[in-house]
Amino acid sequence: MPDLMDGVANFRRDVFPAKARLFARLATEHRPTTLFIGCSDARVVPELITRSEPGELFVIRTAGNLVPAHSPAPDGTAASIEFAVAVLGVRDIIVCGHSGCGAMTALAEGRDLSGTPRLASWLRHADASLARAAAGEGTGEVTALVRANVSAQLRNLTTHPAVARALAEQRLTLHGWVFDIGSGSVGRLETPDRAGV
Ligand SMILES: [Zn+2]
Structure with a gap:
């Protein structure tokens, strides 16, 4: 493992001083404007690709950027969504898929996931994405699935009561993105407000 403490020392020495005033404010204030839901994939770094500063993005990262539809059962993803929307009052939610997604590739290629039963179970939240x-008429199976999955997860988002309420009161906008790792570009998908996802 690389020595991450070297990185921490570097941060304290070279980065933190330049942002000391920002961190002093953030020490007592947490008011992000956007909820970013992305994949856990190490190559998709929300703050880097959006050039966001600390305090601006509330981030949830899950395998395959999946958002389980609302259910009464305890669910960490749902709890974080509710907190971001109902308490922090974020104005925008981005669901961001990405090229080369391992989760979407496994599904598109019908790989045997019996050795990872928890992952197999989690990926069932992409059943609608597969359908x-x-x-649809995708350019490639994985690419098409990545896009369809972002749309499906946006739809799942709307089943969460806090999201549904904020949408009805027109104080929240949903966005679908796909990040292309090789080119660094972000494609934007039609969103529920415009396309009836
Ligand atoms: Zn991924």
Whole structure:
């Protein structure tokens, strides 16, 4: 493992001093404007690709950027969504998929996930994504599934009561993105407000 404490020392020495006033404010203030839901993939770094500063993004990262639909059962993702929308009052939610997603590739290629039963179970939250991709005309199976999955997860988001309420009161906007790792570009998808996701 690389010595991450070297990175911490570097941060304290070279980065923190330049942002000391920002961190002093953030020590007592947490008012992000955007909830970013991305994949846990190490190559997709929300603050880097959006050039966001500390305090600006409330981030949830899950395997395959999946957002389970609302259910009464305890759910950490749902709790974080509710906190971001109902308490922090974020104005925008981005669901961001990405090229080369391992989760989407496993699903698109029908890989045997019996050795990782928790992952297999989690990826069932992409069942609707698979159905959408199968019905569409994608440029490639994984690419089509990544896009369909972002749309499906945006739809799942709308089942969460806090999100549904904020959308009804027109104080929240949903966005679908796909980050291309090789080129660094971000493609934007049609969102529920415009396309009836
Ligand atoms: Zn991924």
